[in-house]
Amino acid sequence: MTQTRSASEGPLFPRWWSSLFPRLRFGLVCLLAALPGLLLGQETKSKSAIQPIAIVKLDRKEPVTYEKDVEPILVNKCQTCHSGSVTEAKLDMGTYESLMKGGKRGKPIVPGHAADSLLVKSAGRTQKPFMPPKSEEPLTPQELALIKLWIDQGARPPAMQREKAKVILTGLPLSVHPVRALAVSPDKSAIAAGWGNQIHVYETAKGAYLRSLIDPDLKVQDSKPVKAAHIAMVDALAYSPNGKVLASGSFQEVILWDAPTGRLRKKLTGFADKVVTLAFSADGKMLATGGGAPTQDGEIKVFDAAGGNLIVDIKNGHSDTVFGVCFSPDGKKLATCGADKFVKVFEIPSGKFLKSFEGHTHHVLDVGWRADGKLLASAGADNVIKVWDYEKGEQVRTFGNHTKQVTRLVFKGKTSEILTCSGDSVVRFWNVDNGGGGMTFGGNKDFLYAVGVSPDGQVVAAGGEEGVVRLYNGGNGQLIKALAPPGAEAPPKKK
Numbered sequence: 001m002t003q004t005r006s007a008s009e010g011p012l013f014p015r016w017w018s019s020l021f022p023r024l025r026f027g028l029v030c031l032l033a034a035l036p037g038l039l040l041g042q043e044t045k046s047k048s049a050i051q052p053i054a055i056v057k058l059d060r061k062e063p064v065t066y067e068k069d070v071e072p073i074l075v076n077k078c079q080t081c082h083s084g085s086v087t088e089a090k091l092d093m094g095t096y097e098s099l100m101k102g103g104k105r106g107k108p109i110v111p112g113h114a115a116d117s118l119l120v121k122s123a124g125r126t127q128k129p130f131m132p133p134k135s136e137e138p139l140t141p142q143e144l145a146l147i148k149l150w151i152d153q154g155a156r157p158p159a160m161q162r163e164k165a166k167v168i169l170t171g172l173p174l175s176v177h178p179v180r181a182l183a184v185s186p187d188k189s190a191i192a193a194g195w196g197n198q199i200h201v202y203e204t205a206k207g208a209y210l211r212s213l214i215d216p217d218l219k220v221q222d223s224k225p226v227k228a229a230h231i232a233m234v235d236a237l238a239y240s241p242n243g244k245v246l247a248s249g250s251f252q253e254v255i256l257w258d259a260p261t262g263r264l265r266k267k268l269t270g271f272a273d274k275v276v277t278l279a280f281s282a283d284g285k286m287l288a289t290g291g292g293a294p295t296q297d298g299e300i301k302v303f304d305a306a307g308g309n310l311i312v313d314i315k316n317g318h319s320d321t322v323f324g325v326c327f328s329p330d331g332k333k334l335a336t337c338g339a340d341k342f343v344k345v346f347e348i349p350s351g352k353f354l355k356s357f358e359g360h361t362h363h364v365l366d367v368g369w370r371a372d373g374k375l376l377a378s379a380g381a382d383n384v385i386k387v388w389d390y391e392k393g394e395q396v397r398t399f400g401n402h403t404k405q406v407t408r409l410v411f412k413g414k415t416s417e418i419l420t421c422s423g424d425s426v427v428r429f430w431n432v433d434n435g436g437g438g439m440t441f442g443g444n445k446d447f448l449y450a451v452g453v454s455p456d457g458q459v460v461a462a463g464g465e466e467g468v469v470r471l472y473n474g475g476n477g478q479l480i481k482a483l484a485p486p487g488a489e490a491p492p493k494k495k
Contacts, residue, residue: 053144054141058145064149064150078132090447091104100155106118109155110151111155112153112154113151117151119131120144120151123139123147178196178449178465179194179195180450181248181449182237182462183452184204184239184453184454186455188204188456189203192237193469193483194234194237197232197233199229199248204459206480206481207471213229214229215267229248229255232251233251236250236275240280241280241282244258245305250275252272252274253268253269254271254278255267256308268303272297273292275290277289277290279327282330286305286311288303290336290338292338297316298318298320298321301314312350314334317346318342321338321339323366324338325367329371329373333348334346336367337366344357345376359386362382365405366379366409366410370432371414375389376390380406381406383405384399384400385430385432387399387432398435400420400430402426406420407449408420408451409451410451412457419451421462425464426440427460428441441460441472450462457474457475458473459473459474468482469483
């Protein structure tokens with residue numbers, strides 16, 4: 001009898017293969033049936049990812065101009081995070097000049113070559129970091145096309161100086177949370193810090209959260225309430241000497257808070273621009289403010305701390321933004337410093353100019369009086385600390401080994417020691433009598449803007465671009481806790 005073999009049998013296919021083949025065939029059929037669903041799932045997943053923005057072709061004959069076409073886009077989509085006191089990645093897009101200068105990642109614009117420009121890549125979402133961030137409204141294809149064409153045409157500057165536009169505040173994106181200001185209470189029991197436009201208060205023993213300060217009347221342009229202390233960045237914080245009042249400075253306003261409860265006491269307005277520095281007099285009766293629009297004018301005002309009434313408005317004290325103010329121990333003089341590279345002293349309450357100290361080669365970012373009123377110390381963007389003899393009007397010494405801007409300094413109580421922080425992420429004590437360095441406080445990973453110390457030196461705190469406030473034992477330098485805003489992910493512990 002002739003035996004018929006299937007095609008799956010023979011020398012190449014052993015007998016057991018014929019029994020296995022139907023099962024393989026069934027599995028293959030199932031796989032083919034499921035394949036469209038798998039591909040659909042992959043397609044859905046890819047669609048949920050952030051897609052590049054298509055650039056449309058513009059039909060226009062006239063050249064693209066910065067002032068009419070490009071700047072309005074930057075104001076609406078970019079300047080919230082990249083102008084004034086908020087400069088993410090050190091990129092200031094507030095003016096043509098600062099935009100072309102670039103920031104932490106280099107120059108964002110290559111004139112004549114939009115395809116090579118980081119601004120087009122980031123805004124077009126073809127290269128990270130995306131800008132605006134994922135949580136915010138992206139550029140439209142038309143807006144991206146305008147910027148691209150402007151760059152390809154040479155990224156020409158504005159043809160004329162414009163009148164300063166009215167600023168409409170819309171609130172900060174949720175992703176903006178650098179620490180620009182902090183303050184340690186005089187009794188060292190609490191620390192207040194500003195994250196973005198929020199202020200949170202912690203106790204200092206273990207870093208436990210106490211409360212958040214909220215302006216109940218705060219609303220953005222569409223009348224939606226905002227749970228924050230200010231609509232814009234918190235740039236300055238200061239406790240009154242008795243610890244009962246906390247003052248906070250932001251864009252065009254200062255708020256006086258009841259420190260024990262967090263209740264809003266009074267709001268001071270009438271400022272031309274951001275308020276970046278605050279100081280109470282030793283008796284707590286006066287509050288000095290400093291700020292002003294960059295490259296235009298330095299603003300210095302002194303208020304009655306109890307009623308909020310203006311005592312003196314020092315006009316033309318500095319030709320650029322004022323970054324530091326500090327009362328002399330007797331409250332009769334006010335030291336100031338600013339972007340014009342000067343340290344100056346004015347009589348209070350008259351506002352009369354008394355003395356000027358020149359020597360820094362870059363912005364002077366902070367100033368302080370020693371408790372005896374004889375010496376002044378100043379911190380500079382030229383990376384150094386300078387000490388001045390007030391009576392003689394002379395520089396005593398220059399010192400410091402910071403490798404970037406010395407952004408803040410504060411005297412430790414009535415001693416000759418100062419605490420500084422810097423863009424190099426270093427926090428350190430110094431002695432102004434000899435320039436000698438003291439204890440350092442580590443763990444910071446990015447540019448530092450704010451530092452504070454209790455009068456007895458036992459509590460030290462620092463914060464900056466990282467969005468973390470580190471609380472230290474000032475006696476031994478040990479980290480007590482790394483603080484993050486409520487609801488935020490806690491900073492990783494050091495291994």
